[in-house]
Amino acid sequence: MNHEAEVTIYDIAAKLNLSIATVSRALRDDPAVKSKTKKRVLEMAESLHYRTNNFARSLRVKNTQTIGVIIPKLNSYFMSSVISGIESITTKESYGLIISQSAESGDNEIRNVKTMFNNRVDGLLVSLAYESENVKHFEPFRRKHIPVIFFDRTFEDSHYLNIQIDNRKAAYKITEHLIQQGCKKIAHITGSLKRDVFSERFMGLKMALKDHKITFNEDHLFSTKNSIDDGAAVAKKILQMKHLPDAVFAAEDDCAVGCLLELKKAGLKIPDDIAIAGFNNDPISTVVEPNLTTINYPGFDMGVIAARTLINSIKDKKTNFQENSIILATELLVRGSSLKSSIHSK
Amino acid sequence: MNHEAEVTIYDIAAKLNLSIATVSRALRDDPAVKSKTKKRVLEMAESLHYRTNNFARSLRVKNTQTIGVIIPKLNSYFMSSVISGIESITTKESYGLIISQSAESGDNEIRNVKTMFNNRVDGLLVSLAYESENVKHFEPFRRKHIPVIFFDRTFEDSHYLNIQIDNRKAAYKITEHLIQQGCKKIAHITGSLKRDVFSERFMGLKMALKDHKITFNEDHLFSTKNSIDDGAAVAKKILQMKHLPDAVFAAEDDCAVGCLLELKKAGLKIPDDIAIAGFNNDPISTVVEPNLTTINYPGFDMGVIAARTLINSIKDKKTNFQENSIILATELLVRGSSLKSSIHSK
DNA sequence: TTGTAGGCGTTATCAA
DNA sequence: TTGATAACGCCTACAA
Numbered sequence: 001m002n003h004e005a006e007v008t009i010y011d012i013a014a015k016l017n018l019s020i021a022t023v024s025r026a027l028r029d030d031p032a033v034k035s036k037t038k039k040r041v042l043e044m045a046e047s048l049h050y051r052t053n054n055f056a057r058s059l060r061v062k063n064t065q066t067i068g069v070i071i072p073k074l075n076s077y078f079m080s081s082v083i084s085g086i087e088s089i090t091t092k093e094s095y096g097l098i099i100s101q102s103a104e105s106g107d108n109e110i111r112n113v114k115t116m117f118n119n120r121v122d123g124l125l126v127s128l129a130y131e132s133e134n135v136k137h138f139e140p141f142r143r144k145h146i147p148v149i150f151f152d153r154t155f156e157d158s159h160y161l162n163i164q165i166d167n168r169k170a171a172y173k174i175t176e177h178l179i180q181q182g183c184k185k186i187a188h189i190t191g192s193l194k195r196d197v198f199s200e201r202f203m204g205l206k207m208a209l210k211d212h213k214i215t216f217n218e219d220h221l222f223s224t225k226n227s228i229d230d231g232a233a234v235a236k237k238i239l240q241m242k243h244l245p246d247a248v249f250a251a252e253d254d255c256a257v258g259c260l261l262e263l264k265k266a267g268l269k270i271p272d273d274i275a276i277a278g279f280n281n282d283p284i285s286t287v288v289e290p291n292l293t294t295i296n297y298p299g300f301d302m303g304v305i306a307a308r309t310l311i312n313s314i315k316d317k318k319t320n321f322q323e324n325s326i327i328l329a330t331e332l333l334v335r336g337s338s339l340k341s342s343i344h345s346k
Numbered sequence: 347m348n349h350e351a352e353v354t355i356y357d358i359a360a361k362l363n364l365s366i367a368t369v370s371r372a373l374r375d376d377p378a379v380k381s382k383t384k385k386r387v388l389e390m391a392e393s394l395h396y397r398t399n400n401f402a403r404s405l406r407v408k409n410t411q412t413i414g415v416i417i418p419k420l421n422s423y424f425m426s427s428v429i430s431g432i433e434s435i436t437t438k439e440s441y442g443l444i445i446s447q448s449a450e451s452g453d454n455e456i457r458n459v460k461t462m463f464n465n466r467v468d469g470l471l472v473s474l475a476y477e478s479e480n481v482k483h484f485e486p487f488r489r490k491h492i493p494v495i496f497f498d499r500t501f502e503d504s505h506y507l508n509i510q511i512d513n514r515k516a517a518y519k520i521t522e523h524l525i526q527q528g529c530k531k532i533a534h535i536t537g538s539l540k541r542d543v544f545s546e547r548f549m550g551l552k553m554a555l556k557d558h559k560i561t562f563n564e565d566h567l568f569s570t571k572n573s574i575d576d577g578a579a580v581a582k583k584i585l586q587m588k589h590l591p592d593a594v595f596a597a598e599d600d601c602a603v604g605c606l607l608e609l610k611k612a613g614l615k616i617p618d619d620i621a622i623a624g625f626n627n628d629p630i631s632t633v634v635e636p637n638l639t640t641i642n643y644p645g646f647d648m649g650v651i652a653a654r655t656l657i658n659s660i661k662d663k664k665t666n667f668q669e670n671s672i673i674l675a676t677e678l679l680v681r682g683s684s685l686k687s688s689i690h691s692k
Numbered sequence: 693t694t695g696t697a698g699g700c701g702t703t704a705t706c707a708a
Numbered sequence: 709t710t711g712a713t714a715a716c717g718c719c720t721a722c723a724a
Binding site: 352354355356366367370371374398399400401402403404405406407 | 700701702703704
Binding site for chain 4: 364367368378379380404406407408
């Protein structure tokens with residue numbers, strides 16, 4: 001007797017001399033069942049260690065009560081905050097959660113989407129990989145009217161709802177701030193420009209410069225994977241330039257911090273020689289010295305909103321959203337890494 | 347026609363004038379099927395947008411090909427590394443992953459375990475919440491011989507396999523290092539002493555002290571939730587003490603960093619006035635200045651090993667492990683926060 | 693308030 | 709190499 005036999009509603013019904021229909025109803029708290037029988041059923045279920053068989057149930061009712069999440073990488077403060085937010089809602093609404101990482105690879109993403117589809121998730125939450133060229137692989141979901149929502153890294157395609165922040169505006173604000181600090185030669189470290197979050201941030205930077213009649217030097221653009229190490233590597237490149245930039249705006253905090261530390265190590269004064277700004281308001285930004293100027297990006301809230309919106313649209317069987325995107329508010333956080341003392345003291 | 351009808355093997359069989367049995371076999375690449383028919387089936391499946399129904403399948407074969415993960419909180423570098431490690435294996439082995447957070451609450455954990463049980467995960471990976479008093483809630487799994495493995499925060503109970511590091515030894519090493527730096531009055535910031543990781547670290551600290559004939563001052567023990575803010579709060583308490591400790595060993599890096607920053611803000615020199623050490627080797631530890639002395643805790647590897655071991659035991663139907671625990675190696679990383687210059691320079 | 697019976701989509705056994 | 713058919717455990721008309 002390695003495996004105890006699985007107990008089913010038949011067993012409960014037999015013990016109680018009831019029909020399985022009644023047992024099934026009692027188990028689901030159907031008001032049509034007399035409360036006395038309900039109690040008997042529940043007690044018997046308990047004592048027999050009964051557990052519902054969700055497959056059998058799903059096979060009938062055709063929904064899995066799970067939602068899928070596909071993200072590039074779990075390993076960042078921002079992303080784990082988002083997941084936390086999602087999880088807080090799904091748990092409350094008793095949805096399961098299937099999470100998978102694309103590791104920034106388009107192929108992985110495609111594979112993951114397929115798996116999610118076969119697992120019949122009731123809905124999908126996605127943040128796109130660096131390498132994804134399009135969103136064709138989500139077609140099966142659209143065909144079956146299973147809602148798909150993109151968050152953070154989204155795609156310009158009216159079929160799906162996008163939940164994002166106004167990256168362009170945020171980048172504009174942070175650049176304007178740098179300009180106000182007297183910076184004119186601003187370098188930019190970005191991720192994959194295929195992804196809207198990064199292209200929009202770059203756009204915001206360029207718009208702010210343009211509005212202040214400053215031209216962007218294309219040599220000052222660096223594409224990386226945005227890790228701390230990547231930031232340090234860019235710093236090394238910057239240090240070898242004939243004319244140093246007077247500011248670096250990195251599209252993510254990790255990268256900004258790596259860059260900052262490396263520049264400091266080389267003897268440069270931050271922010272007086274080079275001002276630095278990041279993006280995300282990762283906890284690391286208040287640990288580095290000087291503290292990093294950044295944009296507060298509400299990851300947890302984004303997760304909450306994404307999950308809530310998805311679940312609503314699952315319940316409403318609504319797969320075409322009236323709105324095409326939901327924009328969350330951000331906030332410029334000015335800190336020491338960009339506040340030049342000469343300006344600061346006047 | 348809101349929802350396209352779901353296509354099944356019956357549809358494929360009908361179109362091809364085959365029996366569902368043959369279709370089913372073809373789909374699973376059964377060698378008993380002629381390769382020509384196999385090809386026809388596959389093509390038809392493709393063109394009809396067929397997808398297997400995993401419920402129906404699971405209902406028959408009785409395994410879900412998913413494993414459950416219950417953790418206190420996703421939101422830390424360590425934990426998301428572990429999950430990354432787990433995910434890297436489960437994806438390769440084509441297992442799904444259901445993740446849920448207990449938020450350090452025992453009740454949540456109990457609820458999550460129940461959900462996992464009803465979802466019939468094939469196995470469970472758990473890191474215990476601060477508040478969990480026992481592991482009774484895993485009994486249903488044991489009864490059904492479904493393997494459960496604890497990692498990081500484990501429980502002394504021979505029924506389950508524990509994957510951990512030697513916390514005591516690591517704490518001993520780090521304490522000994524502090525003593526070698528001349529520290530005698532070492533404060534300790536811990537989490538919940540109910541959890542072995544924390545009680546063991548505390549034990550290691552006390553053993554090292556004892557071996558050097560130093561007595562631990564119970565006023566120097568602080569229990570917190572180990573956040574950066576908690577670290578700062580403890581620092582404030584420390585600053586009000588008559589006799590300052592000459593070192594702080596925090597059970598997690600975040601907390602150590604919060605403490606370090608606050609002490610610095612108060613004008614203390616790190617490490618000369620107070621040396622600081624943490625635990626985990628979070629990236630934050632090399633951002634703070636001075637860099638934090640800490641223990642390298644291989645989160646990703648732990649995830650890999652946990653997942654691999656679990657999957658093996660699922661395949662072997664082995665729920666009683668010969669070994670009761672697997673211990674991973676750690677490493678003391680000495681950095682500026684504890685290297686006193688007086689010693690350093692001699 | 694309870695029971696009967698058919699079906700959800702697969703897989704597996706037995707037979708052809 | 710293929711086919712017929714009986715489970716798997718639950719839900720839900722419909723009937724009683």
